[in-house]
Amino acid sequence: MTRSTESFSSLSVEDTLLELRTDRAKGLTSSEVGQRLELYGYNEIPEKVESLGHRILRRFWGPIPGMIEVAAFLSALVAKWDDFTIILVLLMTNVGIDFWQESKALNALTVLKERLAKSAIVLREGGFSTIDAKSLVPGDIVKVKIGDMIPADIKLIAGDYILADQSALTGESLPTSKKEGDIAYANSVVKQGEMLGVVINTALNTYFGKTVSLVAQAQREEKSHFQKAVINIGNYLIMLTVFLVALILFTAMFRHENMLEILRFALVLTVAAIPVAMPAILSVTMAVGAMNLAKKQAVVSRLVAIEELAGVDILCSDKTGTLTQNRMTVADPLPAKGHDLNELLLCAALASREENDDPIERPIFDLLKSRGGTGLTQYRQISFTPFDPVNKRTEAIVETGGERSVVTKGAPQVVFSLCDEHFERLEMARRVEELAESGFRTLGVARKRPEDQSFTFLGLIPLFDPPREDSRSTIDEAKRLGLDIKMVTGDNIAIARHIAEELGIGAEISSSRELSGASTRELVLLGEVVAKAVLGKLSPDVEEEEAQRFGRSVAQALEREFGALALPKGYVQSHESEIITLIEGANGFAQVFPEDKYLIVDRLQKGGHIVGMTGDGVNDAPALKKADAGIAVAGATDAARAAADLILLSPGLSVIVEAIKGARITFERMKSYSIYRIAETIRVILFMTASILIFNFYPVTAIMIIILAFLNDIPILAIALDNTKVDDRPIRWNMTEVMTIATVLGVLGVIASFGIFYLAKLYLKLPPDVVQSFVFLKLAIAGHLTIFVTRTEHRFWQPPYPASLLFWAAVSTKVAATLFAVYGWFIAPIGWRYALLVWCYALAWFVINDLVKIEVYRLLRKGRVIA
Secondary structure (H helix, E strand, O other), X not given: OOOOHHXXXXXXXXXXXXXXXXXXXXXXXXXHHHHHHHHHOOOOOOOOOOOHHHHHXXXXXXXXXXXXXXXXXXXXXXXXXXXXXXXHHHHHHHHHHHHHHHHHOOOHHHHHHHOOOOEEEEEEOOEEEEEEHHHOOOOOEEEEEOOOEOOOEEEEEEEEEEEEEOHHHHOOOOOEEEOOOOEEOOOOEEEEEEEEEEEXXXXXXOXXXXXXXXXXXXXXXXXXXXXXXXXXXXXXXXXXXXXXXXHHHHHHHXXXXXXXXXXXXXXXXXXXXXXXXXXXXXXXXXXXXXXXXXXXXXXXXXXXXXXXXXXXXXXXXXXXXXXXXXXXXXXXXXXXXXXXXXXXXXXXXXXXXXXXXXXXXXXHHHHHHHOOOOOHHHOEEEEEEOOOOOOOEEEEEEEEXXXXXXXXXXXXXXXXXXXXXXXXXXXXXXXXXXXXHOOOEEEEEEEEOOOOOOEEEEEEEEEEOOEOOOHHHHHHHHHHOOOEEEEEOOOOHXXXXXXXXXXXXXXXXXXXXXXXXXOOHHHHHHHHHHHHHHHHHHOOOOOHHHHHXXXXXXXXXXXXXXXXXXXXXXXXXXXXXXXXXXXXXXOXXXXXXXXXXXXXXXXXXXXXXXXXXXXXXXXXXXXXXXXXXXXXXXXXXXXXXXXXXEEXXXXXXHHHHHHHHHHHHHHHHHHHHHHHHHHXXXXXXXXXXXXXXXXXXXXXXXXXXXXXXXXXXOHHHHHHHOOOOOOOOOOOOOHHHHHHHHHHHHXXXXXXXXXXXXXXXXXXXXXXXXXXXXXXXXXXXXXXXXXXXXXXXXXXXXXOOOOHHHHHHHHHHHHHHHHHHHHOOOOOOOHHHHHHHHHHHHHHHHHHHHHHHXXXXXXXXXXXXXX
């Protein structure tokens, strides 16, 4: 069984080489490599590519596509080729839009695969050579140097140090120092140094490979709430249609009617009941929403993500590069007593090299230059010793005016040890501790002149990755829209907590360890209390502030120690429900790995939340893919962009707020159309079934059904451009509410249709064909009036008002239907007087429907005011 990368960190170098059966001086032999290739496979990411044919064919599968395909088959069966053509065009339109939108998105696995290192320097049979990185196996000895991408997970076995940039993998904002015995991850980049390492894992067994596996898992489990909603609507309409059509057929059989004619009518009725235009209209509505978002610098790569974004109630945000600028900045420097800010910055810059473009040194030069760069050009650097994990400082010999001096900067405790005792060491140590608690990284700076025996301490330079300028306002706006913001970062807890508090997210930042259900928080708190109590006993006169500081330092030390320990067997683990509660209550998590981000999203989804996730690195890709709405911020890696549903092109998070608003507008359009379409289907098929069963009368002819379907479905595409409100809370499909409102409106429509039937047949005593024209005109007028009822939860005369395109599209179809009925095109004529009567009748029922709608919403929402 393959050992995990993490488990190798606890082994010594010698034990690791022994476990992997390799020789550090000679490497592996060719036969050993061959055997291990058979055992472990190539060092590459396997990818199953979906064929073009399968991508197209799977769009013809499902309840709604199935219904449309049945409708097309039935139309062809009765030789109704006009119907067949219209239905086929609608089906292909829907398939085409969906396929085109998917094709715009990059494949996340393909992009991740392209990030793998192409070559590696490997020691085999006593000699180094450059080989294809995919041929590496566990046990290979490899050399990594500045500029290299590490080709596999390795344990460093020889050399001074390397500085590895693994920010894209772990989310850490700065390169990490690695020394002998440390683990270096595949696909991190060597920024400084050169070392030898032994390959411990390859391909999907690497840290990077686990990220790829998580992306693949999320891709397999991907299913949107929109797809579920459409399936629910489809199933509801299928069951209703099949039941009622079967009822008509059985009744006709018992009445001994012409079964061929009845079958033909039943087929046409089935075609009319099936919402053939529904997928196309919903897709067009989302496509229009996607185009509107594109104008705001947000590209939608998965169309249904617009609907998901509207329902997001928890937004998990990566910190580095998302909430912050991913650019280290100098905070308020602290010169030592007797020294000034210019001297402190100048010596820090002299102990650096600008051409190295080191992320820690860059802000020092930037600040010095912004102050005029005082004195920098007067010095010449004679020698420079770069930072390394052993000495933990840089050092340079500089010369000016014939006088040489030595300047150094680095870890404060290391710099303190080099200096004389004539500075406030305790005070500076206390300030370093305070800065660390607030999330700052601090540099100590010192200088030694020729006449000095030791270094003179010049002061402290705190550094931090500042928040983006718009992050605070964006978070406030997101909260106003009902979103709960959670920070998820690979950085340490202190840094995460400081940024979270500064941005108004909250101070409840937990360690990733708690996600596994193995929290040591209680032990750390106990240690802090015990430490303060012991100090109080040993030093009764100690001040409370000093005791608290001592307790905190002990707690931090315990946190570090526990972080490196495996909890013993039998340690109480949290239940999944407790972990969900923990995640819901936290403001964020620190020191997380890709699998932790994935787990956070997964557990929140299991808790019933619709989750949005923002990020920019490879480490964010699994969570972006798993999230209901994955958002890749500007400047994101290709892997993050490929995994995301929404890709931001401009910096800052304000685009997300605009995207959420736009998504909620689009969702309202889809919801109003869905209610309208279900209501219309119920209205038509239930009325016709009842008429046939009760009165043995066919209220409309087959041609009337076809005309109604055409007039109702095609112009309603304008719903995609309708005006609607922006909800101040996340919205999602409430199928109980949608079905209830639609069913009530449908039943009201049946009652109204029987009213016009009674008026025409029994009161006015019109001929049967004229009665059918009456009913036809009423159904046509009432059909598009219904959209003005369903498009808002408020009264129809209240804003937002209908878009002019929707209004005139509805009016024009009603006018067309009136002309059909008045002049008798394909149906019996009724004249203008009766047409006006039908108009007045339909408008009266429109007002009644609107009043009932308000009351139903009020009942469903338990008295909450709608209008």
